[in-house]
Amino acid sequence: MLRNVLKGDIDIRSARTLVSMAVTHTERRLHQMMFSDGDYERKPIIKPSGDRPVVEVQDSLEKGYSVVHVQCKDRTKLLFDIVCALTDMQYVVFHATVNTSEHRASLEFFIRHTDGTPITSEAEKQHVILCLRAAIERRAYQGVRLELRTADRQGLLADIMCTFRENGLNVTRAEISTTTSEALNVFYVTDPFGNPCDSEVIESVRHKIGLNELKVEELPSIYHHRGDKPTLSATSSFGSIVRKNLYNLGLINSHS
Known part of the structure; x- marks a missing residue:
């Protein structure tokens, strides 16, 4: 299935696919791939005030640390994502403090290079800031959450992506899994500019794919904040689902 939509080349518009025989935690490997692909260099989506992570790097030269x-919204695996990013950049954390309050997190890390030296240039500081912001935002959910549950077949994912593109939907995150002959795919979609999708567009896509197969599981909070009353039926998704995360599909743009 993935062969239909993934391209393993260095074109920034396509996905970079690698095969590792070593035993590496799946989400750890995803951070490595995204960092290698340089996702931190891409222009981020403009977000509401307070949603963007605030990252600062200061010197503590008298102690030999940076x-x-x-400061950002608190969420599951936030510390994991930040430490993965620091490790990918060849830094070692010698001391850290973490405080959380009312869905906000404040974290402080004392770091050095693996050779024991602190950060020494402004350019390096900016690089660290961009990389940490990207690592925090990769796991962020943007857009309407759609769940597709249908019989698995060859070319299914390619057909779904084609329908999304034809209707101007941009996939910011995808979770792909199959069990025997059934496919369970979760997509987070926005409009081409990263804004919330029009409810009529979502309904049109559902009719084309199948109302019983493609369901709206979650609406972004902006619908509730601005008083919109979309015709979509939003339900809460409960239950444990074994998900295999897939980032940067070859034929879509990634903003996470």
């Missing part, structure tokens, strides 16, 4: 301050 101090990284992070």
